[in-house]
Amino acid sequence: MNILDFIKTTEETTQPAGLTVHLAALWQDAKGDxxxxxxxxxxxxxxxxxxVHAYLHRKEGDNSNARYWYNRAGKPFPSISLQEEWTVIATALLAKR
Structure with a gap:
């Protein structure tokens, strides 16, 4: 599955089978949950x-908590939009499958 296919699944009501826990979390987030x-x-x-945890706390608006999780992930605090970051993370995770 590529990023466009993954994004398309977020239009469905049922999560696709076989997603990693990380992709499942991003899918749930894209669905608004x-x-x-x-x-x-x-x-x-x-x-x-x-x-993923860092992204979610950034989206929540808890930047202090997000910074903690970005540090744990070895990632810098991003300067891109949340949507762009979601796409970056999902693309990276799909490439690992």
Whole structure:
């Protein structure tokens, strides 16, 4: 699946099968369910989860918490829009599949 295919799935009511937890969190976020997205990665400690977690807290407006998670992910605090960052993260995660 490429980024355009993934974005298209967010128009559906059912999450596609076989998504990683990280992509599932981004899918839930794209559907407007920040809480569901956050609950998927909240307890995970790997750097990919930290990156998604950072994005979610940035979107929430909690930049202090977001900075903590960007640091855990080894990523700088982004200067791009939230939509651009969502696309960057999703594209990177899809490339790993």
């Amino acid at each position: 920040w809480q569901a997205a956050h609950s998927l990665i909240d307890q995970l400690t790997d750097t990919t989860s930290a990156w």
